[in-house]
Amino acid sequence: MSKIQVNEVTKKYADHTALDRMCIDIPERCIYGLLGPNGAGKTTLIRILNQITAPDSGEVLVNGEKLCQKHIACIGYLPEERGLYKKMKVGEQAIYLAELKGIKKAEAQKRLKVWFDKFEIGGWWDKKVEELSKGMQQKIQFVTTIIHEPDILIFDEPFSGFDPINANLLKGAILELRDKGATILLSTHNMASVEELCDSITLINNGKSILQGRVGDIKRQHDTHKREIIIRTDDIQPIFALGDTYNNIKVEPSDIHDEVKLTTYSESPNELLSQLMQIGELVSYKEVLPSMNDIFIQEVQSQNQVS
C-alpha cells in the first residue's frame, strides 16, 4: 500500500519551473531516496509535502487522503538548513518543538529522556544551544524531528555534519524507525548511504522525475554485464592468450602470485568460464553492478545533453 502519492504536481516560480508534473509513489514502511543535482526541485517537493508551500496544480495523497492540516502532526521534518534558538536551553527548546507538534509536555519530557539517553546527550538538558558544538546540535535537531513519533519522516541530508561514529548511530536509528513502521523519505547526495539504506529511489532533474524504482532493479537495469573472475593457476600464460581472442576481456595479475583477475563485459560468459575452468581453478565469479553514484552521473548527464 502506498503511503504518499504525488500526482502530477507542478510548481512554478517567477522565472523557472521547480516541479513539472511530478509523480512519485512512496510505499509504506520503506526508506525512499529522493536524489537529484542541486536545484533539481527536491526541496520544493519536500516543502510541498510539509505544506510550507502549495503546488500550483496536482495533488498529494497521504494514506489515500488529500494532504491537509491534520497531516502536519504525522510528519517529522529535518531540513537541510537546520537551526535552533541559540539562546534557549536544550530541554526547554526540545519540549517547545514537541508541543508545537501537539505532544503534551509531560509526554514530551518522558520521550525526550529516552532519546537523549540513547544519543548520549542527557547531560545537556540545561545547557544553552549556543554552548554546544555543531554535531551536538545536529543530534538534538534529529531528536526533536522524531519526538512526536510520526509515521512519515522526511530527512534532508541527515548525515551532514556527523562524524562516522555518530553517522552510524543515526543510520541505526533510521533503520529502527523504519522497522517500527515509519515511512522515511531521504534526500541526500551521499550515494553510499542511499545504497546502504534506501529501498527505492526517485531521481529528479530539472523538476522532472528521470528515474524511479527499487534500488536493486535500477542497478540491474543499468547492468553493463561487468563480471569479475578470479582464476588460480600455475601457468598464467594461456589466460593472457585468451584475453587476445575475446576482445572484451581485461586480464591483470592479482595481489596473490598464483591468481589472475579477469574483467569481462560479455553477455554470455558461460563459454569463457568453461574454457577458464580447463586452465585453472575458478576462485570467484562476481557480477559487478554499477554504483548509484555512476547511475546518478550517467542519467543526469545524458538527460542534460538531450534537453
Added chain:
Amino acid sequence: MNKIGLIIKREYLTRVRKRSFLILTFLGPILMAAIYIIPIMLALNSSTDHLRVAVVDESRWFEERFTSNENHTFVTMHGQPLDSVKEMVKTGVFDMALYVPPTQLSLPSNAVVYSIRQVPLEMETYISSVMEKEIEAQKLMAQGVDPAVVNAVKTNVNLQVMRMDDKGNEKETFTEVQFILGMVLAMMVYFFIMFFGGQVMQGVAEEKNNRIIEVIISSVKPFQLMMGKIIGVSLVALTQFVMWILLTGVLYVGFSAFIGISNPELLSQGTVMAQEITSNDIMSNESVQSILQIVHSIDFGTIIVSFLIFFILGYLLYATLYAAVGSLVDNNTDSQQFTLPITVPLMVAFISSFYIVNNPDNSLSVWLSMIPFTSPISMMVRVPFGVPIWQIMLSVVLLAGTFVLMTWLAAKIYRTGILMYGKKLTYKEIFKWLKYK
C-alpha cells in the same frame, strides 16, 4: 488556537527573562524619577552654597541696593581699587567681585562680575534685575513719575479658558497641562512602537538567519508564527508599561516620603521646574486648589482608554510591517532600504506632533489623526485637548481596518521572505510575492 498560544508563551517568556528587559524595566522608572528628583536635589544643593560678593561701585548708584540673605552676602567696598578687590577674590576672601564702572552724566548700563568659579545663573539674574529696577526707578524719577505710582498701577490678569460643549456645560482647561500631556503620550506611543516593533523585526530576522524557521513552519503556519510573535511582544510591551507605572509610582511615593514631608515646598518647586512651568507662583497659596482644578479638568478615563486602544492598534499595525521587513533581512544582503517605508511615516507623525500640539483642532491635525499610519501618535497629541467622540471612533475604525489589510499583505511577504536566502531583493520582486498562491 493552541499553537499560537505556545508561540506567544515562548516569545513572552524568553523576552521577559532577558537581562536587558529587567534592566530596562528598572532603569526606566529611575530615569523618570530622576527628572523629578534631580531639580529638587539641585535646589537643595544650591541653597547650602553661601556666596560672598564684593561690590566695587564707582558710579555709586547701586551701593546698598544689593541685599544679603541666607544664600549670599553683598559687601560694599568703599573706595577700594578694583585690582586689590580682585586679589581678594583670588585668595578666597570673596567668591566674586561685582564692578560697576564710573559714569559721568548718564546712568550706568554695564557692569562686570569677576569670579574664579562659574557664577550661578541665579546670581546673575539677581544682580541684573536689581540694577535694572534701580535704573528704571531713576529714569522714571527723571521724567517726574513716582515709582510707587508705577508699582500701584501694575496688574495681574487671571485669564481662564473655558471649553463649552453643545449642552452648555463649561469646563476650565489648562493649556500648559494639555500640552505636556499630549506630547508625553505621543512620545510614549512613538517610542513603544519603534522599540517593540524593532524587537519583532529582530525576532523574525533571527529565526530566519538561524534557519530554525523551516522547522517551525513545518509544524505551524507562517501566519500563526508571525501573529504569535507580534502578540507575544505586545504582551511584553504591556508588561513593561505596567511595571514602569507601578515602579515610578513606588519611587515617587518613596521619594516624597523621604524629602517631601519635611520640605513640601521644595517638592512642588521641583515638580514645577520639571514641567517647565516658569510661573513661580502657580504653586503658591492657591496651589492645592488649582491642582485639584487641573486634575479635575483632565478626562483621565478617555485618555487612558484611547491611549491603550491607539497604542495597541498602532503597535499591531507597525509590528506586522516590521515582521514583513524582518523576513527580508538576510545576513548577506543589505536590508536597510526596506525599513524606510516604516520609519518615514513614524517620523512624520512624531515631528508633526510639535505642530499638532499647538493647533490641535486645525484641519491638518485632524487629517493626521485620521490617517492610520500617523493616527496612533497624532491622535494621542490631540486627546488631552478634547476630541469629538466620532473622530476618535472613525480613527479607530480606520486604524483597525488598515491593520487587517496590512496583516494580510505582510503575511504574504513574510511567508515567502523567511525562506528566501542569498538573493538581492527588489521592491518589484516583493510585489510579485503578493500574487503567489
